[in-house]
Amino acid sequence: MDGKIEIDGVPVKEAAEAIGANDVPDLGDVAQDALRRLLRVWIGFERDLVTVPLLRRLDLGTYTLADHRRLLVNLRQQVVEGSRWIARAASSMDRDHSELRSMILRHAVDEHRDYTMLEQDYVNAGGELEAILNRGKNVGSEAFHAFMMQRASQPNPVDMLGAMWIIEGLGERMATGWATRMEELCEREGITRFMTYHGANDDDHMQRFYAMLDEVCVDVHVVERIEMTAKVVARLYRLQLEELEDE
């Protein structure tokens, strides 16, 4: 041990290769700039989520089954409409963006019925199906949905990549950070399948995401637009979680 970093006697470089960490996509300069910006938006988003009262209860260990039902009721209204902006974004892509269109459509197929899973989680958490079906959006979901529909309606809305970055990232965070903790604190299983399902999909999505980012990032204006959309989506998603209405 002369100061070189080792893991169980193996120098870090080899250890990193052993776990496949060096499988780095070869992005162009502009896409790398975009990725750096998106990383910072994500980190800020994740940091600020800690201030959301309901999520703070996860850290404090005071999160209850009633909190969980409240979260699902509020999430569902945005999720159920999610397939609409995804489909809209796909149809706004012209022939020069057909790869991106395909990727978005695949995404839509993956996700357009997953609100049924969320509804089942709600019932498993002790809620009435009728109650979750008959809700409107909360203030944050309303703003979030309106923004997404507006952006998706623009010609070739490549900035939707910024939105997907945040939403996919959150999917993974739910799966790896929230779901187990929620089931543990609520002492009940089968209430987070919507969240874990999202995480399971994400490795593939990441590689596709890098490829798309590289393709659409032709200049700094595109990068700025992607960054702005990511920032707005991050803020409105947090708003949705701050504006939780009672069950």
Next chain:
Amino acid sequence: MMTPVYITSTGWHLPGPAISNDQVEVVLGAVNGKPSGLRAQIQKANGIQTRHYGIDANQQTTVSNTQMAVLAGQECMDRAFRPIHQVGMLAVASTQGDHPVPGLASFVQAGLGMAEVEILTAQSICSSSMMALKGAWLALRCDEHEAALVVATEMPSRLLKRQRYEAATESTFAKKTVDFNTEFLRWMLSDGAGALLLETAPRPKGLSFRIDWMKGWSHAHALPTCMSVGSSGKAEEDRTWQDYETYADAERDGALLLRQEVRLLDHIVRLGVDGYVRLVQEGLNVPSEVDHFLCHYSSHHFRPKILDMLDAAGVGIPDEKWWTNLYTRGNTGAASLFIMLDEFVRTQNPKVGERILCFVPESGRFNTTYMHLTVVDSDGR
């Protein structure tokens, strides 16, 4: 044009013998005579193999925090060309001095016998070293002084000895079978001190480090406290230690135990990445030109996915450029970077012109600090 500032000498003090993993609990003591069920697991995760303590196996203090700082400062000055009476400023950093008041710099000044110097005490956790260093760096840049001694010293062993936990009879630690948050740091931190001499000219023989820039960002506005002493860690309790009727009450309730909210710890790595990328965007950090990355990072046994993303974003630092002595010298908190710089310059044979990026994160309430150095010769080139 501001005056350039150089680190012209370094020194350290690591008290007593190097203590191996299985001897740690002998020194700190088994709480109520019962070996910890978490020790081996936490030690495996942090990868530290040896460290030092300023207490003996009876938990008696063998050296004070002040004395360690003085010894490190003396070693640093012994290697310097400038005599100590020509040093105009003393900046000292620690998580906790020997006295709550006055500031530790006064005691270290007395120990070093430095007459009529300007003093600065920085108190926080790991990043307090960077706070003291920045204060001294700026003082020299503004021509307030020609030389400043900066010492960072840390003595957590006195917080971590068995008697502290045994006295906390009504704490979360006493009530739970496993209290990870309260026990975590017991197997992470250890004692030591490091010192740097700053001057406005490089040393006349050998190498110096020019300090190119120092930056820091704190995220306390958004995140709750993650590492602290002073509250009980109970969700319903908002008193801090001085609000109890007696200090004994505070101790019983566990308000004097060192605690880490482990669930929040991930944020410090990510926020470290945030500041790092921010420095790239501001043009200060050019990763392709960094030769050595000295990082106060207390666990390398997992590689966070976010580091892969840095590679993808074209700003990763190859593993062979990372250097640390944490695994042999222990995690000495605030003292860690200075102890690292001292051993680096003595053993790693840095070359003139090489660039060194230093990173010191503090999980306390999420402060991230960075420094960039260039190796220069006696002409400052």
